Ligand SMILES: Nc1ncnc2c1ncn2[C@@H]1O[C@H](COP(=O)(O)OP(=O)(O)OP(=O)(O)O)[C@@H](O)[C@H]1O
């Protein structure tokens with residue numbers, strides 16, 4: 001079977017269709033197109049301030065495009081009212097760039113949050129699942145701590161446990177390994193790959209770490225000047241003769 005045939009057999013999970021977004025006087029997204037297949041891991045790279053986090057916010061419905069559409073499992077989420085959007089959001093786990101933990105809640109309460117949102121009230125089930133999820137990130141002994149008592153890297157791992165706990169169909173990871181040591185980075189990369197392999201999760205991972213990108217990506221999308229400038233397999237990116245791609249990639253040690 002050739003690659004074209006394989007691709008035509010895949011189901012599109014997320015389709016970003018020609019989105020434009022101005023924020024204030026700045027034109028941040030200028031026609032972004034991206035298709036993510038079901039079960040695929042796409043890594044999104046590009047300059048700082050280029051709009052990567054803004055794209056993720058469009059996919060969760062936190063931001064709406066000026067023009068264009070975001071289609072998730074066949075539904076155009078830009079047309080949805082808040083109630084219907086909430087239903088779609090339950091299928092998406094998000095690791096925000098800054099971790100964004102609730103400071104007034106313990107680690108355990110933070111991680112339990114997506115399950116509670118989905119209506120889980122059984123205390124022993126909550127404890128069991130929270131412990132299991134914290135074990136994945138090596139923090140099961142910190143369940144009762146408050147976020148202020150954690151290091152930056154630990155907060156990030158708690159946020160990761162929270163993004164994964166409800167076994168969402170889609171997980172968006174905004175710089176999951178930024179600021180982490182190489183060993184923690186490797187274990188988070190492995191975790192992202194396990195979520196894909198064991199649960200068929202569709203993922204978008206924003207990162208500046210080209211080594212991680214190469215390890216976890218099925219395809220890499222390079223955002224430049226408000227558009228997806230390149231999207232393809234990691235080796236295609238690495239072998240590209242395009243000077244713009246080469247400059248970005250070599251500067252980032254692929
Ligand atoms: N809520 C907001 N209000 C005003 N400007 C915003 C807002 N969100 C994003 N921007 C602007 O949009 C641009 C893109 O921001 P974004 O956070 O998406 O960049 P990024 O590619 O994620 O960068 P980084 O790699 O540094 O995280 C930036 O110029 C930023 O200042």
Ligand SMILES: [Mg+2]
Pocket residue numbers: 052053054097174
């Ligand atoms: Mg960002």
